[in-house]
Amino acid sequence: MHQYPLIIDGQYNIGSICTSQQCAAGRGSKVAMRWINSNLEKTDYTFDELNNESNKFANVLKNLGFQKGDIFFTFLPKSSEQIFSFLGTLKIQAIAGTLFSNFGEESLLDRLGDSKAKGVITKKSLYKKILSISEKLPELKTIIITDINEHISGNVLSYSLLMKEASGNFDVALTSADTPSVLHYTSGSTGKPKGVLHLHKSVLLQNYTSKHILQLNENEIYWCTADQGWVTGTSYGIIGPWSLGVTQIHFGGAYDADIWMNLIENEKITIWYTAPTALRMLMREDSSIFLKHDLSRLKHIFSVGEPLNPEVINWSRELLKKDIYDTWFQTETGSIMIANRPGLPVKSGSMGKPADILEAAIISDEGKILNNKQVGNLCVKAGWDSMFRTYLNNEDIYNKKFKNGYYYTGDLAYRDEDGYYWFVGRNDDVINTAGHLISPFEIESALLEIPEIAESGVIGAPDDILFEKVVAYIRLKDQFSWSDDLEMNVRLRLANKLSSIATPQEIKIIKEIPKNKSGKIMRRVLKAWYMGTDPGDISTLDV
Numbered sequence: 124m125h126q127y128p129l130i131i132d133g134q135y136n137i138g139s140i141c142t143s144q145q146c147a148a149g150r151g152s153k154v155a156m157r158w159i160n161s162n163l164e165k166t167d168y169t170f171d172e173l174n175n176e177s178n179k180f181a182n183v184l185k186n187l188g189f190q191k192g193d194i195f196f197t198f199l200p201k202s203s204e205q206i207f208s209f210l211g212t213l214k215i216q217a218i219a220g221t222l223f224s225n226f227g228e229e230s231l232l233d234r235l236g237d238s239k240a241k242g243v244i245t246k247k248s249l250y251k252k253i254l255s256i257s258e259k260l261p262e263l264k265t266i267i268i269t270d271i272n273e274h275i276s277g278n279v280l281s282y283s284l285l286m287k288e289a290s291g292n293f294d295v296a297l298t299s300a301d302t303p304s305v306l307h308y309t310s311g312s313t314g315k316p317k318g319v320l321h322l323h324k325s326v327l328l329q330n331y332t333s334k335h336i337l338q339l340n341e342n343e344i345y346w347c348t349a350d351q352g353w354v355t356g357t358s359y360g361i362i363g364p365w366s367l368g369v370t371q372i373h374f375g376g377a378y379d380a381d382i383w384m385n386l387i388e389n390e391k392i393t394i395w396y397t398a399p400t401a402l403r404m405l406m407r408e409d410s411s412i413f414l415k416h417d418l419s420r421l422k423h424i425f426s427v428g429e430p431l432n433p434e435v436i437n438w439s440r441e442l443l444k445k446d447i448y449d450t451w452f453q454t455e456t457g458s459i460m461i462a463n464r465p466g467l468p469v470k471s472g473s474m475g476k477p478a479d480i481l482e483a484a485i486i487s488d489e490g491k492i493l494n495n496k497q498v499g500n501l502c503v504k505a506g507w508d509s510m511f512r513t514y515l516n517n518e519d520i521y522n523k524k525f526k527n528g529y530y531y532t533g534d535l536a537y538r539d540e541d542g543y544y545w546f547v548g549r550n551d552d553v554i555n556t557a558g559h560l561i562s563p564f565e566i567e568s569a570l571l572e573i574p575e576i577a578e579s580g581v582i583g584a585p586d587d588i589l590f591e592k593v594v595a596y597i598r599l600k601d602q603f604s605w606s607d608d609l610e611m612n613v614r615l616r617l618a619n620k621l622s623s624i625a626t627p628q629e630i631k632i633i634k635e636i637p638k639n640k641s642g643k644i645m646r647r648v649l650k651a652w653y654m655g656t657d658p659g660d661i662s663t664l665d666v
Contacts, residue, residue, distance in 0.1 A: 129330055129366065135323040136298035137305075138181070138213035141365035142174035143295065150341070150368045157390065158203045161376035168203065170368070173210070176203075176286075178293035180211025183285045187242070187265055191216035191296075194238045194306060197351065198222040198231070198245040198253070201375045204269045204282060205351050208244045209361060213304055214295045218320070220306040223352030224249060229569060229620040232256045233315050234308045235263060238515060244282065246270050300324035303512065307354050309454040310553060310562035318515030319454045325358075325509035326366055328458040332478055333363030336450065336464045338423055339394055341368040346386065347396040348374070353559070354454045355427055358509075359396055363458075380408045384416040391420045398428040399435065400557040402447065403588050406438045413442055423465055425450055428558025429590040430546045433471035449475060451546070453532060454560075455524070457509030461544050474536065474544040481507055485538050490527055493537075498547050501536040502529040552646045554583030556591050559624050563646060566627070569620045570595065573613060575603040578636040580644045581627070584653050592628035596649055598636055605632045 131144065145155070151171040158166045168176070189195060195212045197220070199205045205221075212219040222234060222243075231252055235243065242265035245253060250268055257263065268275070269282040304323045308316040333339045337359070345364050349355035364371050372390050376382060378401060387395065402424075405413075424439065424447045431449040439447045450462040451474045461483060463475035477483040482504035485493045493499045505528055514521040524531055535547040554561040563581035570579035578598040583591035597613075599605060610630060617626045637648040651658035 129327065132297075133299075134295070134297055135300045135302065135326065136214060136216070136295050137323050137326045137362055137366075138177060138210040139295040139298070140326055141210060141362060142170060142177055145170040145365065145368045146174050148368065153341075153368070154370050155365060156203070156206065156371050156373055159372065159374045159376070159386070159390075163376070163382070166203070173206070173365075175291040176207040177210035177214060178291050179286050179289040180207050181214040181293045181295075182289040183267075184212060184215050184217060184242070185293075186285075186289065187280075189215060189217050189242060189265075192218065192303065193242070194218045194220055194240040196220040196222050196235065196238075196240050196243040198224065198226070198243050198249055199269065199351075200224040200246070201350060201373060202269070203373075204244065206361065206373070208267075209351065209357070213323075214293060216296060216298055216302055218303050218306050219357075220308075220318075221352050221357060223350060223622060225622045225624065226252075226352075227618060227620045227622055228252050228256050229565075230316075230622055230625075232259060234318070235260050237308075237315065238306060238318055241265065242267070244269065250279075298323050301512075305357055305457075306515065307357070307454045310560045310565060311551065314562075314564065316562065316565070317517050317520065319354075319511045320513050320515050321457050321509065322512050325457045326362055327508040328478075328480075329358050329363035329509060330366040331480065331508075332459040332462075333359065333367055333369075336448075336459050336462045336478060337363070337394060337396065337425055338465055339364055339367050339369050343369055343393045343422075344372065344391050344420075345369050345394045345396070346372040346374070346390070346392045348398065348401060349396070349427075354452075354457065355396075355558075358452075358458055359427075378404060380405055380412050384412060384418070387418055387421055388416045393420055393422045394425070395421060395423070396425045396427065398558045399426050399431045399449075400428070400589055402426060402431070402435045402439070406435055407588075410442055418443060418445075421445065423448065425462075425464075427452070427459075429555045430472070430474075436469065436471045449473070451475070451544075455511045455530070455532075456503065456507070457511060458507070460503055460507075470539075470541075470543050472545070473539075474546055476542050476544070477503075483538075483544065484529060485536060485544075486529060486531075495538055495540050498535055498537045500550065501532045501534040501544065501546075503532065504528060505530050552582070554581075554591050554593055556583065556586075556593055556624060557589045561593060561625050565621060566593065566595065566617065566625055567644070569617055569625075570597065570613070572620075573616055575599055575609060576613075577601075580636045580646060580649050582646050582650045582653065584629075584650065586628070589628070593625065594629045594631065594649075594653055595627040596631050596633050596636060598633060 239262040244267040347360040448463040485499040586592040
């Protein structure tokens with residue numbers, strides 16, 4: 124499969140492959156990461172330094188008593204400490220989980236509690252969220268804070284002090300292919316978020332797709348804009364590129380079109396991986412922003428997270444003189460499965476074709492493999508290297524995702540006569556907003572904890588920028604009425620409890636939430652009302 128021996132002497136450890144193996148290959152003095160903070164201050168880290176810092180963190184965890192199989196989370200904004208701690212955690216064969224820095228208390232509690240995490244690294248400004256739920260997390264023994272100079276207590280510790288005392292030498296134990304590695308949580312349409320557990324052998328497919336789809340090699344300068352709180356940020360912002368010895372740009376600032384184009388020009392970025400939401404935002408900017416920058420070194424642009432509409436591809440062709448290659452994968456798949464890529468003609472709006480070492484199919488609900496142009500369940504033949512091992516504490520749900528040797532992705536699609544796949548929609552109610560999957564159930568549950576609210580129903584609706592926006596329908600208790608103050612309170616409660624991305628773009632007050640006779644919210648009826656379309660069969664509606 125690989126043109127050079129990625130796995131040496133049976134060592135599958137991702138942390139080792141991304142650092143010490145690169146040093147052993149003669150890349151020790153090469154820049155692995157140029158970290159650019161929000162003030163545009165730059166710090167370069169060579170592969171030697173990446174290895175040394177992650178070794179130190181591995182020793183920190185070992186000295187604190189962490190062992191193989193323990194779960195340790197990062198709860199940080201984009202930062203160099205995020206990278207060092209993630210790789211160091213993997214080096215001791217602990218499981219590295221990542222948390223989005225905008226998560227609120229409820230989202231944190233769901234993930235830290237369900238996983239029984241033993242440790243977390245965070246910032247002082249985020250620590251208060253963990254502190255407020257700490258009594259409900261008896262297994263959480265260690266909290267490391269990156270921006271304090273002294274230990275607060277015996278289990279709330281200063282990162283800088285710990286790292287200062289730690290050795291930069293660490294011998295990574297031989298790690299088998301099936302050793303658990305990375306844990307991400309993903310939302311479904313019902314119930315709490317589920318922990319998606321990956322194995323160290325995922326590096327095989329992350330390496331392969333980085334090389335053959337993203338076209339990365341050790342001569343490229345690469346920028347992935349994804350946050351490490353999500354699977355793209357770990358699979359293609361850490362693992363895949365560094366398994367190939369690629370120099371990465373990591374930027375800690377927010378979206379700014381001019382700054383982004385400056386980065387591409389000044390850092391001589393050749394491969395750029397970003398989200399359709401960001402590209403749609405760029406498309407709305409004045410064309411002068413792009414014309415004043417020299418983007419000639421940029422070879423390829425890739426996108427991920429939600430379907431890429433043809434208008435964005437046409438805009439890029441006309442203004443940037445570049446195709447944008449859409450890619451598709453999931454938290455569960457761990458790596459790109461289906462993609463447009465250089466050498467394959469782009470069909471605007473399509474997902475592209477499966478990676479050449481994978482097998483995909485469109486399968487009916489009855490298990491029949493469908494012909495071209497027939498819409499059905501998008502499925503992938505089980506057994507790919509980055510396939511998730513389980514939903515943590517939810518083995519039954521995990522097993523239901525597999526039938527007759529295929530993984531059912533939850534997406535509906537069809538394949539055309541040329542073998543290209545086309546996304547049709549989800550077969551559940553999960554909302555894809557700006558590339559983040561949001562559970563309507565979670566938002567509905569959080570809304571019901573607000574005293575003024577009697578019932579709630581949440582849907583995703585089409586949006587020009589976000590792909591889908593969150594729309595909440597609310598029935599107030601009889602004694603309350605809607606007001607600007609109540610709306611502000613609702614939005615703040617949701618942001619603090621869940622996250623800013625779970626906050627509705629629209630809130631609609633109605634007299635009744637449509638439910639069937641068994642009490643289940645009929646979200647398709649709400650969506651039809653919003654879209655002004657026929658809700659279809661409502662014979663089961665409880666009226």
